[in-house]
Amino acid sequence: MSVLDPYFIKHGKVIEGLASAAEQIPEDKIMWKPYDKAIPWIRLIDHTSIAIRHLIIKALKEEPFDFPACFFDESNQAKTPKEAAKAMRDSWEELKSFIQSQPEDFYKKEVAFTKGRKMTVEQIVWFNYEHNVHHRGQAWIYARMNGVTPPSIWGTEQPD
DSSP states (O other), X not given: OOTXXXXXXXXXXXXXXXXXXXXXXXXXXXXXXXXXXXXXXXHHHHHHHHHIIIIIHHHHTTOOOXXXXXXXXXXXXXXXXXXXXXXXXXXXXXHHHHHHTSOGGGGGOEEEOGGGOEEEHHHHHHHXXXXXXXXXXXXXXXXXXXXXXXXXXXXXXXXX
């Protein structure tokens, strides 16, 4: 058993929830936002997969990353809810595969993260988990504000 197994289980569920939530966004609402300065609905979900690919994976591979500019590069952005869902699932598989291909003690390795601070792989992946949980909550609020019942998280959501 790997130290990161609980992370893979928990984050995998969050990723699937976000991907399922992306698939529920009505086509005519992808750019909807609750107020002018808010991030649009599709970008809220989509930017989490951009972060995995262009920040988290690159940091773990010790490759240069262009943060936060990667979020504004239109070539990184999904155009449809289906694309956003696929990007979520694909980026998660890419991250998981990379980590699982590393030595058992990889989680202890320190790498440079944002603003040049050093963090262990374990700290970075749990940071990413928390980031995605935060945006899952926002996505659920966006859905509810638009009359959409989001995917069940704990089994407490009831159909309208």
